[in-house]
Amino acid sequence: MLHKFSMNGINILMDVLSGAVHAVDDVVYDIADLYPETDANGLCEKFADKYSAEQIKEAVDELEELKAAGMLYTEDEYEQVLEQIKNRAPVIKALCLHVAHDCNLKCRYCFAEEGEYHGKRSLMSTEVGKKAIDFIIANSGNRRNLEVDFFGGEPLMNFEVVKDIVEYGREQEKLHNKNFRFTITTNGILLDDDKQKYINENMHNVVLSMDGRKEINDLMRPRAGGLGSYDAVVPKFQKLAESRNQTDYYLRGTFTHHNLDFSKDVLHVADDLGFKQVSVEPVVAEATEDYAIREEDLETIFDEYERLAQELYIRHKTGEKDFNFFHFMVDLTGGPCVAKRLSGCGSGTEYLAVTPEGDLYPCHQFVGQEEFKIGTVFDGIQNTKLREEFANCNVYTKPECKKCWAKFYCSGGCMANANNYGGSIMSTYDIGCKLQRKRIECAIMIKAKLMLDDMD
Numbered sequence: 001m002l003h004k005f006s007m008n009g010i011n012i013l014m015d016v017l018s019g020a021v022h023a024v025d026d027v028v029y030d031i032a033d034l035y036p037e038t039d040a041n042g043l044c045e046k047f048a049d050k051y052s053a054e055q056i057k058e059a060v061d062e063l064e065e066l067k068a069a070g071m072l073y074t075e076d077e078y079e080q081v082l083e084q085i086k087n088r089a090p091v092i093k094a095l096c097l098h099v100a101h102d103c104n105l106k107c108r109y110c111f112a113e114e115g116e117y118h119g120k121r122s123l124m125s126t127e128v129g130k131k132a133i134d135f136i137i138a139n140s141g142n143r144r145n146l147e148v149d150f151f152g153g154e155p156l157m158n159f160e161v162v163k164d165i166v167e168y169g170r171e172q173e174k175l176h177n178k179n180f181r182f183t184i185t186t187n188g189i190l191l192d193d194d195k196q197k198y199i200n201e202n203m204h205n206v207v208l209s210m211d212g213r214k215e216i217n218d219l220m221r222p223r224a225g226g227l228g229s230y231d232a233v234v235p236k237f238q239k240l241a242e243s244r245n246q247t248d249y250y251l252r253g254t255f256t257h258h259n260l261d262f263s264k265d266v267l268h269v270a271d272d273l274g275f276k277q278v279s280v281e282p283v284v285a286e287a288t289e290d291y292a293i294r295e296e297d298l299e300t301i302f303d304e305y306e307r308l309a310q311e312l313y314i315r316h317k318t319g320e321k322d323f324n325f326f327h328f329m330v331d332l333t334g335g336p337c338v339a340k341r342l343s344g345c346g347s348g349t350e351y352l353a354v355t356p357e358g359d360l361y362p363c364h365q366f367v368g369q370e371e372f373k374i375g376t377v378f379d380g381i382q383n384t385k386l387r388e389e390f391a392n393c394n395v396y397t398k399p400e401c402k403k404c405w406a407k408f409y410c411s412g413g414c415m416a417n418a419n420n421y422g423g424s425i426m427s428t429y430d431i432g433c434k435l436q437r438k439r440i441e442c443a444i445m446i447k448a449k450l451m452l453d454d455m456d
Contacts (some may be wrong), residue, residue: 002033002073003405006221007445008310010452014444016405017078019113020071020334023448027051027059032384035063036073067228078342079396090387093148093346094140095132096353096364097165099124100158104189107221109254109283109291112153117355119370123158129165132354134260137176138382149183151353151364156190161284166202179258185209187221188233191416196240200257204248208237211253212265212280219258220291234273240262241275250277250326256291263308270323279326282435293431302438309442313449330409332451341395344411348374348390362390365416390415393425406437 001016013022024032030050031043037045040060044053052057066302088101102121103112112300115367137147148169150162169180181204188208199206211217211235218228241249253287262280269275282301285292293301308325312406315322345351348362355367366372375382395407395413413436417429 001405004029005441006280007306007441008313008344008449010445010449012441012444012448013072014405015066015072015074015137017076017409018071018074019408020074020157020330021044021065021444021448022066022071022216023060023425023452024061026412027055027347028062031056031059032063032072034452035060048145062333081392082342082396089141090139090349090381090391091143092136092352093143093145094149095136096149096151097124097129097132098152098353098355098364098367099129099150099155099161099165100153101156101294101356103153103187105154105187105221105225107219109285109289110258111284111365112367112388119368122356124354126164127354128358128377129161130168130353131358133165133169133172133180135354135380137172140178144177144447145179145181147181147201151185153171154187154189155184156186156195159190159195163198181205181307181319183207183233186201187229188236189223189229189235189242189283191236193454196236196243199240200243205235205359206240206244207250208250208251210234210251211255212259212262212419213268214263216255216259217253220254220256229451230244233446241277246276250279250324251275252326253278253280254283255280256285257293258291259296260297261304262301263311266308266325267311271321276323277326278323281327283431284421284429284432295431298431298434301435305438305442309446313446316446319455328443328446330440330447332444332447341408341411343391343394344415347415348387348393362386363416365414365420398426400433404433404437406433406440409440 003010003014003016012030013028013032030047034043040057043060044056046445047056047275058232063072100123101117101119102123120227140146144221151373155162166182172178173180180383182202183205184199184203184209185197186209208318211220214228214230217230221227221229253265255265259265266278266280270278281295285289309328310327312325351363352374353361353364353367354377355361359373360375360377360381361367361372373383373387381387394410395401395412398412401412413433416426418427419425419427
């Protein structure tokens with residue numbers, strides 16, 4: 001399977017199965033997807049008005065060399081390992097702890113309904129948090145490094161319990177030869193110097209939620225009384241980012257139909273506010289919402305991604321005003337293991353979410369949907385059939401993914417979005433897929449063009 005595209009002055013040819021990426025001239029680019037089904041003579045005839053026979057034959061020779069080297073027209077070797085991946089003993093590597101089903105913002109696009117998750121406002125107890133730590137240790141097998149994310153709602157609304165859980169985790173990791181890496185996501189309203197100090201001492205990573213320009217952020221992320229949150233959180237976030245030396249955090253925003261010029265929001269937080277780790281993602285919402293991304297918005301968004309990619313390429317090349325944009329980061333020399341490429345985030349199998357009451361769900365976006373309750377931290381996994389369904393969800397069992405060139409980059413995409421907007425975890429979220437493919441192309445372009453620059 002091949003995929004090809006042109007962007008920013010270069011032609012990219014991808015061999016999907018091997019992961020090889022090639023920057024090629026126009027001749028190779030034009031004939032690559034027709035060869036070898038069409039031989040050199042046939043290609044010469046087809047492109048007689050554009051290229052000479054000598055040019056065609058040189059291009060064919062180049063394609064043959066790449067094929068012989070296992071970097072083009074490769075055979076699928078992944079599907080055969082599916083069974084052994086599916087039959088592995090279940091190992092839980094990460095938990096998302098919903099320490100607060102409550103929030104002090106009223107974000108318009110929030111899937112958690114102001115933190116309530118289709119239920120009532122509640123806070124996790126220390127007892128439930130400790131049981132969650134016990135649960136992941138007991139179900140992690142020989143895995144040493146374990147991830148625990150503090151989430152909500154707004155986890156700073158239950159910060160004393162967060163600290164209790166971290167303390168208990170540190171005690172237990174010594175007893176069981178485990179290593180916990182804690183992460184916290186916050187909207188910043190309750191952030192202060194004491195909390196910042198604790199976070200810096202105990203959290204491996206921090207996610208800071210903010211959308212960009214003041215008018216955009218305050219439109220979508222107001223407080224309960226309608227007042228915007230931008231002015232309250234920006235100085236706190238800047239201080240925290242600097243205190244972490246601009247690493248081990250990222251500022252995460254959401255763009256909507258109301259700011260299709262979202263590159264301005266990315267550059268605002270990078271240039272005007274000084275953040276070096278930035279993520280701004282498309283909203284996922286019902287089509288009836290005024291802020292939802294629509295099919296007719298896609299071309300505008302594609303152009304915006306390309307403009308941003310060109311800007312990031314220049315900055316990476318020169319080092320001037322450089323920053324990392326999460327969605328344009330790609331590894332062309334290594335990347336995830338085979339299991340991760342096939343099955344993605346591990347939702348429902350390796351990764352689970354824990355409610356304040358101790359209920360287990362496949363991930364944070366399934367919380368509150370009772371049909372997806374998979375067990376509790378007190379009694380363990382009870383719905384093994386559901387776990388098996390998630391374990392069987394991969395890029396080969398999802399029909400749309402199997403034929404997609406980007407499947408080994410997105411690994412099947414978000415199962416929650418697929419279920420919510422496609423009707424099943426085996427389906428896809430079409431708009432999300434189209435945007436993801438564009439982001440991957442942009443990321444590959446940046447990396448390829450920088451590598452070419454290094455060769456010159």
